[in-house]
Amino acid sequence: MAKNLVIVESPAKAKTIEGFLGKDFVVRSSFGHVMDLNKTKLSVDIENDFKPEYEISPDKKKVVTELKKMAKEAETVWLATDEDREGEAISWHLFNALGLTEDSTKRIVFHEITKNAITNAIDNPRGIDTNLVSAQQARRVLDRLVGYELSPLLWKKVKPALSAGRVQSVAVRLIVEREEEIKAFESVSYFRVVAEFQLTERENQQTFQAEYPVRFSTFEEAKVFLENHTGAEFKVASVEKKPAKKSPAPPFTTSTLQQEASRKLGFPVGKTMRVAQQLYESGKITYMRTDSVNLSNTALGMAKQEISKLFGKEYIRIRKFTTKTKGAQEAHEAIRPTYLSNQSVDRSDDEQRLYSLIWKRTIASQMSEAQLEKTTVKIDSSFAKEQFVANGEVVKFDGFLKVYIEGTDEENGNGKSGMLPAMESGDPLSLNVMNARQRFTKHPPRYTEASLVKKMEELGIGRPSTYAPTISTIQKREYIVKERRPSQKRNVQMITLQDGNVQEKMLTENGATEKAKLYPTDIGTVVNRFLVEYFKNILDYNFTANVEKEFDDIAEGKKQWNQMIKEFYGPFHDKIETTQETSGKFTGERLLGQDPETGKNVYSKVGRFGPIAQIGDTDSEEKPRFAGLRNGLSLETITLKEALGLFDFPRSLGEYENEEVTVAIGRFGPYVKHNKKFYSIGKEDDPSVINLERAIEIISEKRSADQKKIIKEFKEDEDVQVLNGRYGAYLVIKKQNYKIPKEHDPSELTLEDCYKISRDPKNMPKKRYNRKRK
């Protein structure tokens, strides 16, 4: 039996490290946290100094049993979890869960997975840092208290099953407020004048563009300006050259990797992390959840060698980057290829593309600056007060630009500045064409998943391991939706001066095809309004940054963790109680007007099942009528007419095959009903205008689709069917589903086989924990 058991957090890491250590060492992983608060209750003893009630996480029981057994047999247990707050806590939890003793346990840390770093760590063990553990407890308990007291308040005041938390609620707030800014934004149009010139006395006919520095606010002004320039003369007033430098971006962290993969590969953040995980597990890249931009010396050495080999010595410039991120814990290296000599990997297409991005970014970060020459040419016009300006940029030495240019979030980079022809002050210029094109000021952009992560990181909210999950949580809760909404076309005026003539024309501008953007839902907006009104301090963008300072104090032993929690919890809990008692339902209710038929009030609000329209008052004797909001209607913008339209269902369309066809709106959207069967209506049809003809089409389409999924039917017993579902073939008998064991070929099944399968309890569907009640 091995004398030494080393425990790390990740199994891939365990495998690598085991290779560095001798036979006397066995390396295993804890798979992250092993203990946590029970999730069915608060699990914080408020009366008893906020003592957290930990348990071994249900899904970690097996791992813990295994580790415990191995620990017992080992002479020394080395706790080698990450050197940050959470890692220290994991070590502490392992110490307790495995029943370790101080004599036989050592705590070691390393920041890079190299043989040197590991052996060095083994030579310098320490004890568990209890202050750091306390800081983690404070973090954990604070999050639990906030989450488990705010969420139930939302269930009572807004809608069941909602959630709130230190991180997710602020993320939602960012999106809601951005949307409000956009709504409040008034786009202003202006005219930008761009002229295209060439040197008059030059054989080389290279043209270049120059912009007039004044923007005109009206069409008339712009037109007058152009008209004045018929027959104008132009000459170069000045030429100014300035050297400039560009430096490469630092190596990837989780957040910057997500941003670049989104910009350059179009990956949503979840996909980036999945693909990176595969690369990590196959040993191609270092750990992908990190906030550090640091590269190990081994990596720098490899970079130097690789750059020299590929581009030459003059391209090498080794840099040590330092992080500027709030609250960064830097337990790992930056994300980089394990071996920089591999420019590509023989993996799936997605993995290859992401790997290549990581390789380029890493290499570029250790390459020389690019040397540029920026040229500014000013041009005199015989008619204009100001000078036209042309900007040019020439790359004198490409440096890191040879491999990598960081992407930007700007929607259309209009600063294109290429090469300018050589010229001198006094050179006469001829005008080819001058355009005054209408432009519109742009509202701030909606967040994409990746730009939201960037913002969260700036605010210090969330951690590398939670960015992607948080974004998926707030979508699951239906606080926000990710959508690619088509940008609207718009008419743009353009005035052109060419060959001494001024002409006007109208262009249609198609907005650029947009990436999927994040939009708040009605629920998200209402929940945010509630939280900002009653819990402003927690929704404050600086809340996390402020508590992080206190966690740091705890980690340094300058503050007691339960004291900190006590100071927070007192006022917080009071606020929960008073809000509970004094405030009514918070539904974002709006009175839209009166129903012309009954004279009753019509409202829009968030109901039990989501946004609804309501006719009649809730406290009146007669029950109000309800209808869910549909297709793009929103609480804030719905009109009385639209709301009343929702009550026009179910509507009869006529008869088909001697049965009535009706259209209605149900729980899962609009549907057509015919002969007790339901047929969903897709987005392309509007249920309020659909006619019988179209309904019949929908019915037939569905029937033929159903035909395709039937693998087998039996004349003898029509209740028995073999169907093709999303997980492959399955068996249905009287609406009960059964698994088909692997040894059967679904298309060969006989009726007897089917009965046999249905009698075997092994093939019964597993009970889902959260089954819908009838």
Next chain:
DNA sequence: CAGTGAGCGAGCTTCCGCTTGACTT
């Protein structure tokens, strides 16, 4: 992925952070 198809109720829901597979009707 396919399928689901009610009507303001009983009992359920929920946090953040660390890690990977399990395995579906």
